[in-house]
Amino acid sequence: MNGYAYLIWIPLLPLLGFVLMGLFGRTLRNASGMIGTLLLAGSTLLSFVAAYQYFFSDGKVNDVYRKITAFTITWLQFSPGVSIDMSLVIDPVSAMMLVVVCFVSLMVHVFSLGYMKGETRFATYYAYLSLFTFSMLGLVLAGNLFQVYIFWELVGVSSFLLIGFYYDRPSAVAASKKAFIVTRFADLGFLVGILVMAFYGQSLDIATLIGNLAAPQSAAYLSMTTAGFMGISALTWGLLLIFIGGAGKSAMFPLHIWLPDAMEGPTPVSALIHAATMVVAGVYLVARLFPVFSLDVSVMQVVTWTGIVSALLAALIACTQTDIKRVLAYSTMSQIGYMMFALGISGSGGEDGLGFMASMFHLFTHAFFKSLLFLCAGVIIHFVHSNDMRDMGGLRKLLPVTHVCFLVACLAISGIPPFAGFFSKEEILLAAYHANKPVYFIALFTAVLTAFYMFRLYFSVFWHKEPGHSPTHGEGALSMKLPLIVLLLCTVLAGFIPIASWVTVDGKTLATHMNPGFSVAPVVLSTLAILLAMRWYKKTSDTPDAAASALGPAFQTVSKKFYIDEAYLFVTRKIVFPFIGRPAAWIDRHIVDGAVNGIAGITGKLSQSVRAWQSGKVQSYALYFFSGIALLAIVFIYLWK
Amino acid sequence: MNLSLLVLLPVCTFLVLLLLQARFARQVALTGAVLQLLVCGYLLWQYLAVRDLGNTAPMLFETDQVWYAPLQIHYHTGVDGIAVAMILLTALIVLTGILVSWTIDKWQKEFFLLLLLLSAGAYGFFISLDLFTMFFFLEVAVIPKFLLIGIWGSGRKEYSAMKLALMLMAGSALVFVGLLGLYFGAGSFDMMTIAKTTLSQTSQSYIFIFLFSGFGIFAAMFPFHTWVPDGHASAPTAASMFLAGISMKLGGYGCLRVAVFLLPQAAHQYAWAIILLAAIAIIYGAFATMMQTDLKYINAYSSVSHCGFVLLGIGMLTETSVNGAVLQMISHGLMTALFFAAIGMIYSRTHTRMVASLGGLLKAMPFISTVFVIAGLCSLGLPGLSGFVAEMTVFMGAWQNPDTWYRVATVLACASIVVTAVYILRAAGKTIMGPLPENYAGLPDATWNEKTAAVLLVAAIVLMGVAPFLVTQLVHPGVENMMRQVDKLVTLN
């Protein structure tokens, strides 16, 4: 089958790992970590082969990267033409994501060998990791919209299981529930969106769907734009609903509330799921359906503004948080906001497609430096046994490798050349500059904020004060350091990979203009922000507190995360439960069931009133009998004439 | 293959059990149940073999014998794919139900006798093509439930048993009136004959109300669902499994096979009412579930919500949605049986079903907790498990009906998947996760019989979830036949 039949093994190997460790976890115990890692190493190798084969050997026909379907089986047929197919599709975006997911997952698998050592549920942990990797790979390779949804739900549930891994901690349980329910709520939108798209597009296969809808005069396109509900066309509804699903998974405002809480999970999990792979699924989804999205300007506007608002909001909140993982979580949200708005401002072909390319580029580089940051955070937490920045300080001598890695990753995310983040962020800013000026300025401001809060974190953890810890153990095993170093190399080098010639919206090479003059402003501003952070946080000082109190209620609002959590809690606790749930239960108990009991009661009352006739006295029965006869006799003789 | 074997086998087991001493009761019952499953497996194999040969008759393995000539009551049996699927489901539930009741200590023999009687009724119902025979078996399947709950139940068992029996009897009465209407309208009790005659619109619409609401009571249609929570909550584990896995399916199957198939025009006429009631049941059942504190009540109310999908699928009257309704019946049967089995296992150890007093069971009983979580995930429609396949087919099918208000109902039904997630995760989060109370620390995990039962059900759920094409391939031709009939009669007028 067109030379890609081996692709099926990429998701199947982790699935095999999941089944093995799920069933025999108790007997495998510590070996399960190695088994999981080795199986995933196999997948990673295959994914490299696939990407190489695709990008360098047979992906390109006439200078355009085409979509290759490696494998299709009809999984569930709904009606002629509409079915869920399990297919594996490789195109530039999925090839890139394939590599990212496999690689980061492998790093996390290796890191966890050291980090999770001694856990009683070690095998379970690796089983869940494998399940997640399988689902994520399935999502990446999916060629059918419903298949995307299926794996979408599966990554959701593996995320749920992993966040709740420390299940005896009530906070972890609450966080896992929150993550699942919030994303489920968004998935509702996705599901209804799929129903709308499938009905009008007459297919669930993404390529066919695009083919059916993207031609401006096609019957499907016309029927979809003319049909509507509440004054909004079916196309807009469908895309908006699908975007809600994507926004939920990618923690976009206002559905982002689950992401910071999700940090209750083990730190390597945060690195894998809540930084590099699952949370970018929303971006990936929009990218896969990009030709359809670009048909509708209003939806693209929604995508843009959701992205930029999330980016700004998250950056503001990140400046005020003190939990190291929460800062990273908000920075993730902010960076995903970047990717999202870059998609929103992108055009659908040629040079207009810069935003699309930049978004994918940022997705690619972000995966490396963000997972590096999280893994470093893992080492730090492992060392300090606390998540709170205020418990840290002066760790640079105790954790030299981590220190270097963290510093480089911070530089990368702040967009300082020559690290990976610089290149991708510049592309995004450039695209924004050309497409939409207000968005550009907000993005620029966000970039500056990013530099500030990342270095606030860096200085607080590694400088700030003398270490309050006596080093009981070192930085950790080799298995923990090795992934850091590999990811460090990626962070340094990933920016030089010519994504522009591979991953573009129309498959053609995009000529990029690296414009040094344009880059001056962001880089200089970011450097200033870094210097400010250095001045405030390198040594213990009271300037930050003074600044905070000077801002007063504004600071309070931001540090309370704009009270969005409280708003949700208000809606669920004070509106949904008392005004919908409780009445429903009450009505059922008292009105519906009351009617049933009432009927039974009335019947009972009626029988009560006639039961005295049934006295048990033979003679009264005989009396009734004879009177009956007599009555009948009278009726027949005198009345029945 | 002779379908009567399906009825004869439980009856024979019943007789053997009756004659033997009580201490062999469970072995005999188990052997009988295993044999049932084997016979059903053989039926499936034969069915597929015959279909593969290109036999496209609507019903296979038909036999027709006069039972009572003056009223033209025949013992007429035959199966299509839908019936075969239901029969397999029944066999699986019977086997697992007997396995989880292995350690029941009160009147063991009588308990298994009643279970076997119930299964005989269910098989007879699914194979009948004669309405009177069908009704006869329906009644056979009702009575044992009363005794099962009344004798072996817990809590307000007399009240619940009486309520369940009376409501189901009321359902039967309505069904019987409907059957008489059909008999006098079409001059026969035979389903295949009635299907060929077209009744007038007026008589159809009267008969339909009786038949659909009668079977609807069995299928927990809103507002006739209140027997479900009380009945399930009071019933012993196996009886809960039978109730949810078999009894409620009798209703759904009846609604589809008798009401919709025989009265297609009336079905179209009342589609709006069915959809309205189904949508209410789905949403309202889900919200009512959210407020429950007893695990059995949670599952019982969620059954109301899930059975709403069956009725929604039937009400939408598209081929895909009816297909989904059938899938949902199978899926709900498996899933709820598994859920009740898990709850029963937890209850037998902790002696409480209140969510608030449980916690952290994953530590004490990992196997049971895992089963519980799998059942929960299936209930909230996780892909890879059966619930997802069924619900999505219903949604897709429902959306094909282009009426805007029906679509609003569909969206509301979709919204229930969020509420489902809320109540399932709340229940699982409180009972399975969290800190383990000290008094539950040393409790034992599942025994062999419980493990076998759980593994069988989980395997079925996963098989259906991973390879739905196996099930649709069985069910779809039956649905297609039925819908062709329905559409033909409708377009005629």
Place this chain on the structure above:
Amino acid sequence: MNTVPLSHILFLSTALFFIGMYGLFTRRNMITMLMAIELMLNSVNINFVAFNKYLYPGKLDGLFFALFIITIAAAEAAVAIAIIINLYRTHRSIDVDDATDMKY
């Protein structure tokens, strides 16, 4: 020949019937009630025989019926006395008012 008119005989049987009925309703002793029932049966017998004789002298149907009733009355008496004995064993009484267990 017909010196006794039919009406006399009917009067006798009716009187006998109502005497039986009176006994059945007023007596509490079951044996007495049984005897009252026998009276009623016999009044019916008289009717059968009389009607046979006066209306269909050529036929024997009425006599047959009378014979049937005598047979059944005997069987009935046996059954009734068995029931009464059993009641006496359980209730230590043959008063009909004490045997009112079969109520509501």
